């Protein structure tokens with residue numbers, strides 16, 4: 001059930017030129033219980049006093065249960081209200097929040113052979129949080145996991161080294177960065193050029209064995225949803241989280 005609390009910024013770093021990783025702790029010192037894939041909402045007011053809120057997926061890598069740190073990755077949007085608030089927040093500063101919310105989570109009852117995890121931009125953060133659960137599911141059921149991740153350039157590949165490291169120790173996890181604005185200086189074997197929609201056919205989506213998760217840019221989510229539907233995946237096996245602005 002969703003809870004309301006203040007969050008204090010404990011630590012932050014820039015992940016990309018316009019994306020800030022922010023690690024918060026509850027100001028009341030309480031742990032935060034969530035399921036990997038869920039999001040929190042940040043509550044604030046416009047200049048005219050009208051209340052508003054924005055959603056951010058929890059990026060914290062958790063082994064289950066409750067965590068001390070609520071990590072999010074905030075992509076700055078020109079003229080954005082939450083962008084103004086969160087880009088100006090210093091360590092020690094507080095914001096109002098609530099959560100957890102959402103059903104974009106891995107399901108215990110799934111009997112698939114492979115998860116296709118697809119994201120653009122900060123849409124990759126739920127998958128970062130899911131890594132321990134994915135490792136446990138790979139161990140338990142011998143499934144494969146492919147993460148197809150779209151970014152414009154290497155500099156915008158958020159948590160790319162963490163996913164690479166996970167793929168190195170976990171042969172059943174494949175990390176496929178899709179770079180839409182050209183190759184990196186030192187391309188890696190799994191790199192692909194273009195959008196995730198273009199690269200998807202290479203993974204040969206399988207209606208009998210795949211469950212897909214799509215997260216991030218709404219156009220990407222819609223187009224990939226259509227492509228997977230055309231490939232024959234049942235709609236309940238195409239799970240979506242669209243990063244739309246909630247004003």
Ligand SMILES: Cc1cc2nc3c(=O)[nH]c(=O)nc-3n(C[C@H](O)[C@H](O)[C@H](O)COP(=O)(O)OP(=O)(O)OC[C@H]3O[C@@H](n4cnc5c(N)ncnc54)[C@H](O)[C@@H]3O)c2cc1C
Nearest residue numbers: 054055056057073074075079080081082083122243244245
């Ligand atoms: C379930 C959910 C989870 C989300 N998780 C994340 C997350 O983990 N990280 C994250 O950064 N965002 C996430 N978002 C989006 C986030 O909630 C905000 O919409 C985003 O940060 C922009 O808010 P803002 O107040 O800065 O901009 P706004 O004041 O809402 O928008 C300012 C202007 O920019 C446009 N705009 C808004 N968003 C974008 C965009 N992405 N690209 C281009 N133009 C845009 C608006 O149409 C408007 O014209 C999520 C959204 C949802 C629904």
